[in-house]
Amino acid sequence: MRRSLMYHPRIPLDVLTHLAGTTKTGETPLPRIVTASATETEGLARSPRPAVRMLVARRRDLPAGVRDALAADPDAKVVKSIAPHPGLSAAQLRSLAQRHGIRVLARVAANPDAPSELLEELALHDPPTQKALREIARHHRTTAPALLACQAAFGRRPDDRRPVGSIRPRPRGAPRLLRQGTPPRGQGASLKSHIRTLLFRKAVSLSGGPVVRPSGPLSAIHHPS
Template sequence: MARFVDHPSALLRELVAVREGLPQQTYARLAADPVPGVCADLARNPSTDEAMVRRLAEDRGHDVQRSLAFHPDLPLDVLTRLARSTKLGSPLLPRVAAATPAEVADLAAAADPTLRMLVALRRDLPDAIRDALACDCDAKALKAIAPHPGLAEAQLLAMIDRHGPRVAAKAATNPDATALVLEHLTRQSASARKAFREIARPPNASLPAPLACLVDPQARPIAAARPELPSSALVDLLADEDWQIAAAAAGNPSLPADAMSALTSRRSSRGRSARVRCDRRDQGVAC
């Protein structure tokens, strides 16, 4: 593989950079590649040793440092530096997922809110650490911890009251979100409307929640399928201009039998009309 390190094709050099189990000397030559994509692929390679990881941490090439954050054996001090200087997004990083209990406690107590956010993405945190992060003053950390199972109703309501739209969508995905929490989310400002898609899904939502979600175009098809909706609302949804919403209402198990009969009658009538038009075309009659 080493003979391809200097190959003219950058695509081939990238394939070498992701290959595991090569000598560190080969990786060292790739780390000097002028194409940032090669170094970015190398940064993710779990076979690179700590010396190479620290070298790549100084590389300002496009996407190199962000790729390095996904290295499974990344030293935590390097992760701390990357968190300060790089937009890491909000995935659960392999190194954070593999952190020891002591490392988890250190990350959760870090001064940098990005580090607290990264560890809050874990869903197996001890209760004490989870509860401490649920009281975090930083919205990023709260947004990450909001879907964590085990949070009490009062904790979810408190974080919604503190940061509203910024945590609303994530709080709605919490498996322990009660009907009261979901109803409270529907009363947030218009900037929290993106949460409606999640509010409409949980089976434990009470009637006011899916009804409120009908005002949002993206949440409307989800809410239209909820069996809690009253018959009058379902019949109105059958006439919606969006076929997805009408179809969801038509498949709702709470749709009244007379509305089902009306639907099938209209379909049969359209089928007869289509056959008549087809017969007339066969006879040369203009439609």
């Protein structure tokens, strides 16, 4: 009953804010929050209740001032909701990851404007998280080094105390995949196969054409002259 009420497009804001924090609504922005006026949106973003600010942070069309204020929010749940918002700078995204760590890494990696350098840094985070690795692996700005770091982190044993950046990918990774000449089947079956598929595609894009029996590692592939 409460959930249905919160999704009603004409629910009064005072009722909605009263229910916030006591009813689970998922990640989808609520209709009344989406249609809120600029004044209402600013007021909700300044609410003393983190649960209310989090509802606003789920929108992806916020004015820059509101977006930036929510990105600076001290509450991790609010930051987690705003992290994928387009328009956040690399410095802001890096700050979110540094301030809140593992709780927000996956959402920071999901930001469409996350630069390649930041994705590589997130892939080396210790301890690694599968959700963050998955977002990094499928990001349109991901790089071969980031994918290799994802692969190494995914293959790490729970009792392995080495820093993630010092772990070399398993031999079954990109080089073997490139020798085979075809990406693995069953996309989405696992994070491991997903990363292998993306490593293959990244190698193809770097080589400018089909990849067949390369003589060196992935990092040695260059654009054709």
